[in-house]
Amino acid sequence: MKNIFIVLLLISFCPLNAQNFKAYQFYDQKGKEIDTDKLVRKLADYDVVFFGENHNSSINHWLQLKITEALHLQKNGQIILGAEMFERDNQPQLNQYLNGKFDAKTLKDSARLWNNYATDYQPLVDFAKIQKLNFIATNVPRRYASRTAKEGFESLNNLTEKDKRYMARLPIKVTLDTPGYPEMKAMMGDHADGTKVMNFISAQAIKDATMAESILKNIQPGKTFIHYNGNYHTKEFGGIYWYVKQKSPNLKMAVISVSESENPELNFPEKDYIPTDFNLIIPADMTKTY
Template sequence: MLIKLIISITLVLSLTNCSSTEQSSKSSVEKVNPAPLTSMYSFQVVNSASKVPVSVQQLAAELQDTDVVFIGEFHSHQGSHLLQLQLLEALFKQNPNLILSMEQFTRDKQQVLDKYLAGEYGESTLIEEGEAWPHYKGSYRAIVEFAREHNIPVIASNSPAMHVRCVGKKGAEIIARFPTEQADWSAKELDLENASYKDKFLSFIQSSGRSHGQTPEQQQESQMKTYAAQLLRDTTMAESIASAMAKRPGAKVVHLNGAFHSDSHLGTVAVLETMHPTLTIKVLSPVMVEDNMQPIATAAHYKQGEYIYLLREMPERFYDKDKRNASIRKLIAKRMTETCDIP
């Protein structure tokens, strides 16, 4: 599937936006009897422990005593973003002391985001100067507008593209060489020894089967740099969440990120749990199903979070092999030209 192939290439080249994966298994399939998924906006949340579908209102009630709610997403999937909006609304009605944390904005753009929320900047300025993701209007506009209208702080939690790219190309040691004025834009230290997450990540990028003419030693070095770049995002986001909570005691955080950053309590979740082991954290993980009328999940899916939510599969991007390959070549060529400006 082209989406998975592009995600593999994206991870290997350490792109700005994170990637998420959908791992399916034909074994241990369990029917949960949710409602049919009738459109791309449809979703069905299922409690992973009970295997029982729950409404957004029920979900909000079950999350009442949770400190941090991670909503993993498939980027640009309408079902993911509708769930995020509806759950944010339900949690706000329950307790307005909320913080919205977003992977989709980077720390260096926090001031731009704050000025937009305060009514000092218009949306075009937010999108251009805040470097909003290309699909901001269709995916995140409604979520940010709800936060703005209800005075919910929005945290630009991610690491800047240049920092991620530099770590991906030169390794974690380059963090110490970031310019002084950029020092607070990213995490300063990375824990590269989380075996579970490292194994999952490296297995994923190795599955792409692309060595680019490298020796095994070069492949291993390149993969570890790519992992460090991923971990820079995770650690920066975890630190951003913790900092926001320290400034607003008692607030509940809703954090939006690609599913790979939170599935199975790895990635950003693992870093945050290490930093603050007393926090109560719950993860919602997306699952794309094969049968929209009779959605099913697997035992492996239920391990990805306290809740999963079922979605329709995204449309195939290409059926023509030549067009698909041309698109991949264009993506690789573009990313290979990106450089690190930090010596």
């Protein structure tokens, strides 16, 4: 009788619709679940790891930090960090902060930091600072991407040689064979002006090509270069990945893509999804940083 009472008591405190809540789930390219320990061991074998992100996802940024910390241990410190969120001409300011010559306020006042820098990217930069790691500002200054979107690639030829140092070497190949670019064209619609469409895609291309060149200029034998970028920049092995592959086809590279799910089990996507090497699935209602 006593045991029955205990069972009834437990049931009364356990709602019948209770369920486990998952904050994230990693899968490999075949759709098999992979835990973070195994993921880190696998990532250690790559020359370049692209860690895609949804810019406003809190769990995405937390995982970037934790995977980076774990990979740093796995590789005995032999890693290099780099990010889309920092532009090439701000590398000196970033270096000054990493070397302890700038404080956080001076960096903020002197560099073009994203609005969510303090919550989402400063933890990675501070980790690099503490561990004395290189952190590479890989992206083209936004003024040149904006100019490309408005006036096309030809307008960049008029820049000074100093300005051109902050972008990938011209001319830059732009082709709709690059994964992701046909999707951008489709977004513009069938009736959009052809020149405007290609200028829009070219603005994306100058970002991708510049980030690819920045990685290739700073990669070192035996070290894993971890690059943080918006998911679209490496989606389906396109963008930055594609441009690196054109220049250095023998580099061993991995892409971590991210996708949101309404399903609480965070199952592997089955429709309209092309997986990359590793695939991070996160809840659609996860807290956003902005």
